[in-house]
Amino acid sequence: MSKDETLGEALRRQGISRRGFLKFCAATASLMALPPGMVPAIAAALEKARRPSVIWLSFQECTGCTESLTRSHSPTVEGLIFDTISLDYHHTLQAASGTAAEAAREAAMEENYGKYILVVDGSIPLGNPGFSTIAGISNKNMLLDTAKGAAAIISVGTCAAYGGIPHAKPNPTGAVPVSELIKDKPIINIPGCPPIPVVITGVLAHFLTFGTIPELDELGRPMAFYGNSIHDRCYRRPFYDKGLFAETFDDEGAKKGWCLYKLGCKGPTTYNACATTKWNEGTSFPIEAGHPCLGCSQPDFWDGGGFYKALSMPTEDITRTAVYAVGAGAAAGVALGALNRAKKKRIEKAHEKVTINDLEKGD
Amino acid sequence: MTRISNDAEFRKVLDGLEPVRQRQVAARFVENVLVLCSDERLASVLRIAASSESSQEELAEALKTARATTFACHTRCGSEGDWSEQAGYFVARAATAALTPIGQMPSGPAWQAALSSRMAQTSQSIVSGDDIAGQESNQQYQILSEFLDS
């Protein structure tokens, strides 16, 4: 596989038919909410696209994101697209290790300086550089170093995008997302724990097609995939609107497929494409499987007060605050009341008897 | 000659009189104390009350005047009372009673007028400090006797 091979050539070499390729282009277009007329343009652009160099850095992560991408049950077009990029560094997937691996990264950086795509999964610990190092290089330094020559950065997974689980309270490593450290490069966040594979390839396809980054929401996510909340696209939404809720995981409501709001579903505040693209080759998504949405593509989803706590419940212990507040209020109130009483006593004591001679003002 | 010497008899006779006669004798009772009231409207009121020829309209008008006089004369709650003015008030009340149709008051107009006239006299006695016990009632017995005989 040569580096100069175009994407089209690479796909054909792997036996992907033109029809199959166009189907992928159409799917990509629809996922990105582009008009159908764009499909030929996407196809033409992808045909000619040079396989870009991609450097994949993994920091404080669980490899779930990589697993999500690679653990497809059968080869898919998106999987193959992924194969056709020039993944020059990915320490989980690459054969090389240690010095050789780092050399490959440095070589790719040098060769494609200013053009390569930097993909990051995992958060970066700022607490102590030693918390997470690769080949003796701290995550922070490696990110800053590698980001310099990147054309764009894709933060894959909630950890890279928003800090994710390492960032959860009390955040012992001082974990931060990529966006906290890199301010001068375009960053595309593809959050999710893990993110949906087709979303990652879709974003890559967009970049390859247009050479630009897609339209992003205020959290840096591609609008095409994160424009709707789970709740807005959820097939159980009618039950929510009617007020029919499963109370427990095995009650009648659960069996009837009623809304999981009371069981802690974060669908209403979670933006992702799960409800439309679904998982496992479009088989289902968590809510369809009977489990509330965890809200994994949202910042701080781990600190949202509990996965099984309804969205309207407080995220913190209010009861204790309430008890303290009532106690403090009672103490303060009694103290203030005592002051008032003392004052009234004083005034009563100072009362001058009013007689009939005191009813008119003296001059 | 009719002789009346006590209130029981007096009242019985009064209550037994025709309405017009009651009014007429009541007017005489009031006249007897009229000097105690400085309001000049009462004199004409009494003329109408005393006359057997007065029309319904005249009587109604006179009653209105008598009432107005009453309200003009009474002492307001809490204000300093003047017993000579108060005497005038009772004269006006007596005149009002004289003209009030039977049935609108718990007791007959003549009896009411007689009582109020006596109150006027009592009020006057509070000013003067005189003991007038029985004077006015005796005079009223006299007036009634004369009225019956006339």
Add this chain to the structure above:
Amino acid sequence: MSASLDRGLNAFREQIDAPVAAFFSSCVHCGLCAEACLFYTETNDPTLTPIHKLEPLRRVWKQEYTFWGRYARAFGLTRPVTDEELTDWETLVYDSCTMCGRCSMVCPVGNDIAYMIRKMREGMAAAGHAPPDLVGATQRAVTIGSPMGVKLPALQAQIRHAEEELGFSIPVDVEGADYMLLLSSMEIMNFPEFISAIARIFKHANVSWTISSEAFEATNSGIQIGVSDIAAELVERIVAAAGKLKVKSVISPECGHAYMAIRWEGPNLIGRPYDFKVVHILELLEQLREEGRLRTTGKETQRLTYHDPCQISRRGGVVQQPRNLLNMVAEDFVEMPETGTMNWCCGAGGGVSSNERADDLRLKAFNRKKKQLDAIHPDAIVSACSNCRIHLEDGLEEYGMDMPVLSLTETIAEYLAGSEQAGSKE
């Protein structure tokens, strides 16, 4: 020593208690109290809204007795109460409020506005903002013993007059009597027939009673003007007389505020419970009726209605008694549309009738009573308060309505059974 803003504000501070604080905390300016107040409904003047009449008192409460208000004051967020303001409020607190308490019955959050007006008057009076007429009445009450200047000789003359009419004597200063009768100056001056009516009834029912020559005045200008010190002094006179004559009970006559003063405020004014009972004349008559001691013959055929004096009914609790009594002597007793504890004030109570400045307003407000009467067209109105009675007569005259106003006690006396008819000599 004389009245001053300082003394007034101190009186406000002294008067504010938990109910006042709860009331002010609860007001949401819904305006319903205005619709319950005849001074507003007959003038449509929003400044006469009952709760607004308390604004200076409310500010003192807020600034003195709330944590937040103290800070608001420190930061200049709330103005202190000034003497000019109290001048402005004088007519609101005295001229356009009879303390009838109808607003207190209507307030959805339960504010007893009349309770607060009573307290506010303490401060107004101490600050020298009581109406001159009330000041005069109060001074007469203390110095002469009657706000209208009625002295003992006057009462004696009226008693003699009554005795002459009755043919039997009226007990004065009888030690050991069961009941000591109080009278209002109004009764002595304007309605002396009340004395003979009572005498006839008591003779008929064989009640042991007396009048004290030392304390016969029932009214209490102190509670109208809002000076508890003076009110207490006036109550003490009655307590002393009752003690001297060793009576078991004191009878409050047909006068609204007198009942409030002697029955409900009295012990609190003097700071100790009485060792005698206080009954309203209507309570006593009803008790006699129940015991079968009060018997009547014949019935009034005119259409009668009963006007509840506010301080006797709504504020005093004597509500059912007059109705039972009236039914005993009236064939056609009709209630006004809003009656009993919801009755509309005549417009003259709480010192308003003593206050010449308020005359026009008082007569204007009477239009409310006119509307009530127009709904049922009675032939006569029965009431149990001389002040109501005078004002009803005044108002009826003003509005050209022809309707006598009767005293309930006197009406009962007219229908007494047996030979105790007026003038009969035994």
Add this chain to the structure above:
Amino acid sequence: MSEAELLLWVRGPALQIATAIFLLGVVVRLAEILMLGRKKDLAEARGSAVAGGLRTIFSRFVPDRGTLQRSTFNVVAGYIFHIGFFVVLFLFTPHILLFQDVLNVSWPSLPTPMVDATTIVTIIALLAVLAHRLQNPVMRFLSGFQDYLVWLVTILPLVTGYLAFHRIGAVPPPTLIAIHILSVELLMVIFPFTKLMHAFTFFMARYYNGAISGYRGVNS
């Protein structure tokens, strides 16, 4: 602050702050009132103050006929918005879950479409009440800044809640939810410092009113 952070903040720290201010403030105010005390009534009682007080707490829920006739709109609109507010606050599933979490007690909810309709009715009633306040001479005369402020913070949670539930508007739904929660927190924070306190003190006011009357044998 991002939308998600805002939502977490209003559900967490902001709610803590609001709850603390609300409860502390309310308890202080109630204690201040109660501790002012009242003198023992030395007059001989005709009725029971306690019974009268308790009675009036409930009897004042029913307006007297005259008031109802003269101020029909005021009474009816007032009732609708109060009841509506409580229905929406206490009978909507997500709200019950909140109370359940804090108080550890739960109760049945009303079907969501009914809560939805109630919200609309309540908002309309509140708008009507405001219009009435502006147009009625007495209410306009009595009203000051606080009356309008209190109206605003009362209607805000209803409007924002409605928008958040229906996910209407240019603002993303989670932000709407955050704004909704924030509006409730605003209500809670200003509550102890304003006449919103009447929601607690009216029990006391009615009790005192009823007790004063009840002692004299009057049902007020």
